[in-house]
Amino acid sequence: MSGIAPTAPAAPGNLERPRPIKAVPVRHWGRWVSAAILLFLAVALGWSLAHNPNVHWATIGEFLFKPLTLRGVVVTLEMTVIAMVIGVVGGTIIAVMRLSDNRVLSTVAWIYIWLFRGVPLLVQIILWGFLGALYPTLFVGIPFVGVVFAHGSTSSLIGAFTAAILALGLNEVAYAAELVRAGIISVDEGQSEAAYSIGMSSGLTMRRVVLPQAMRVIIPPMGNETITMLKMTSLVSVISGQDLLTTLQKVYAQNFQVIPLLIVASLWYLALTTVLTVGQHYLEKRFGRGFGQADSGTAERRALRRETRSA
Amino acid sequence: MPDQAMVRAEQVWKSFGRLDVLKGIDFVVQPQQTVVLLGPSGGGKSTILRCINHLEKIDAGRLWVDGELMGYRQRGDVLHEMKTKDVARQRSKIGMVFQRFNLFPHRTALENVMEAPAYVKHVPRAEAERDAVALLGQVGLGEKLDSYPAQLSGGQQQRVAIARALALRPKVMLFDEPTSALDPELVGEVLDVMRQLARDGMTMIVVTHEIGFAREVADGVALIDGGVVVESGPPNEVLVDPKQERTKLFLSKVLA
Numbered sequence: 001m002s003g004i005a006p007t008a009p010a011a012p013g014n015l016e017r018p019r020p021i022k023a024v025p026v027r028h029w030g031r032w033v034s035a036a037i038l039l040f041l042a043v044a045l046g047w048s049l050a051h052n053p054n055v056h057w058a059t060i061g062e063f064l065f066k067p068l069t070l071r072g073v074v075v076t077l078e079m080t081v082i083a084m085v086i087g088v089v090g091g092t093i094i095a096v097m098r099l100s101d102n103r104v105l106s107t108v109a110w111i112y113i114w115l116f117r118g119v120p121l122l123v124q125i126i127l128w129g130f131l132g133a134l135y136p137t138l139f140v141g142i143p144f145v146g147v148v149f150a151h152g153s154t155s156s157l158i159g160a161f162t163a164a165i166l167a168l169g170l171n172e173v174a175y176a177a178e179l180v181r182a183g184i185i186s187v188d189e190g191q192s193e194a195a196y197s198i199g200m201s202s203g204l205t206m207r208r209v210v211l212p213q214a215m216r217v218i219i220p221p222m223g224n225e226t227i228t229m230l231k232m233t234s235l236v237s238v239i240s241g242q243d244l245l246t247t248l249q250k251v252y253a254q255n256f257q258v259i260p261l262l263i264v265a266s267l268w269y270l271a272l273t274t275v276l277t278v279g280q281h282y283l284e285k286r287f288g289r290g291f292g293q294a295d296s297g298t299a300e301r302r303a304l305r306r307e308t309r310s311a
Numbered sequence: 312m313p314d315q316a317m318v319r320a321e322q323v324w325k326s327f328g329r330l331d332v333l334k335g336i337d338f339v340v341q342p343q344q345t346v347v348l349l350g351p352s353g354g355g356k357s358t359i360l361r362c363i364n365h366l367e368k369i370d371a372g373r374l375w376v377d378g379e380l381m382g383y384r385q386r387g388d389v390l391h392e393m394k395t396k397d398v399a400r401q402r403s404k405i406g407m408v409f410q411r412f413n414l415f416p417h418r419t420a421l422e423n424v425m426e427a428p429a430y431v432k433h434v435p436r437a438e439a440e441r442d443a444v445a446l447l448g449q450v451g452l453g454e455k456l457d458s459y460p461a462q463l464s465g466g467q468q469q470r471v472a473i474a475r476a477l478a479l480r481p482k483v484m485l486f487d488e489p490t491s492a493l494d495p496e497l498v499g500e501v502l503d504v505m506r507q508l509a510r511d512g513m514t515m516i517v518v519t520h521e522i523g524f525a526r527e528v529a530d531g532v533a534l535i536d537g538g539v540v541v542e543s544g545p546p547n548e549v550l551v552d553p554k555q556e557r558t559k560l561f562l563s564k565v566l567a
Contacts, residue, residue: 199403
């Protein structure tokens with residue numbers, strides 16, 4: 001008996017579709033059991049928290065939307081956003097410098113990353129916060145010849161908020177630079193070559209061709225950085241910043257409601273993280289253009305726009 | 312040595328590390344000619360194209376395109392390297408089509424073609440768009456303006472790439488194995504576009520394994536192997552009655 005016997009092709013017109021398969025699906029009993037056990041444990045934990053007198057739900061309710069708490073939330077958000085803007089913009093510049101053919105630029109970038117990644121963030125925050133101890137006055141002018149356009153005392157020029165932003169932002173630049181560099185390297189060499197072949201300069205190639213594609217790779221870890229930054233802002237308590245955690249720490253230092261106030265802080269950090277996660281999702285969609293599933297509406301919209309413009 | 316030739320190479324040498332890839336290449340391509348470079352992989356064909364538009368720096372010899380020395384300015388006997396801005400200007404006169412298409416995946420077909428006119432030449436947007444629509448129509452893709460490269464077949468992508476390379480009205484077009492990455496049934500549509508370009512008088516240098524295309528379209532054929540031009544001449548001589556053993560051997564394998 002031969003293995004492969006050609007069957008007669010079905011006569012045209014006799015191509016009736018066979019009945020679709022109806023089968024009993026595999027039952028995953030283990031999943032049902034484990035889900036039931038986990039659900040029970042979750043309910044038990046929730047019940048024990050709800051009925052634990054040490055949690056002080058009333059205190060949580062009282063402080064959750066207090067102006068004091070909300071001010072802390074705003075400061076934390078401001079610090080996160082400003083530090084991340086400094087980080088992303090500066091990080092992109094340092095990353096491009098690091099990959100440059102210009103040895104001066106790449107060395108400067110390397111030293112920057114080495115220094116700001118190597119010194120603990122807490123030390124950097126304290127150094128910026130107590131810059132006045134190092135340089136009591138700051139001036140704008142020409143050094144060594146005594147020409148001074150403006151000067152002032154360091155402590156009045158750089159307050160706790162500015163010091164916090166500088167420390168968090170400049171530290172983030174070093175980490176963001178490495179993320180952006182990874183993104184740039186991930187873009188195929190052929191993309192730059194194609195750009196050069198149509199007469200694009202290296203700067204234009206970076207801006208129009210390489211970076212937009214690198215963004216796809218950069219955004220997920222950068223979202224991670226942002227969420228980390230949100231919580232790192234609490235380190236500025238060492239220079240008495242006004243962020244959320246520091247504010248609430250000051251409160252429980254007085255009323256000893258440590259657990260309830262930490263829960264208040266955690267609820268806010270969770271809420272902010274959720275918002276950031278949603279934002280990240282939309283950014284990923286925006287920079288995934290041309291890669292994932294086609295957005296069927298886009299093509300028609302573009303064609304319509306072109307027609308209305310040329311009409 | 313400015314002259315009438317569109318592309319002139321004299322004793323071009325190129326090495327990667329200690330490997331000599333080109334060992335003294337000489338050739339001339341006249342305006343409106345189509346020259347096909349044949350030869351085994353690793354023989355140096357693609358490197359020649361990449362040297363012509365200065366994606367690779369040559370180690371010795373001279374290369375002129377449209378009477379201009381590529382990548383250098385000669386003052387007396389001294390060569391001065393050009394600034395990247397000037398190299399970019401020279402490249403804009405040379406279109407290049409790659410084996411792997413290298414379309415910009417985050418931009419639509421139309422945006423790919425508009426990119427160079429709009430952002431390199433600063434042509435007004437409406438005008439750049441009109442020209443790009445016309446070019447895409449010319450390569451038979453008038454219906455695919457708003458498709459992203461990932462939504463197009465290989466043959467369609469390569470035709471967009473040809474339209475993109477034509478957008479700056481180049482004086483010469485370089486094709487680096489334009490059909491080697493395509494499914495067999497899609498090769499024809501790309502060759503058709505190239506055939507039409509040649510008929511319209513474009514100067515073209517084509518690296519390909521399509522002997523049929525060379526026989527039909529080329530004004531000149533060169534066999535490149537081991538970094539040298541083994542044999543060159545009109546297609547009905549080189550392809551039909553080659554003088555060199557190396558050429559005979561290559562053709563017998565390709566045509567088998």
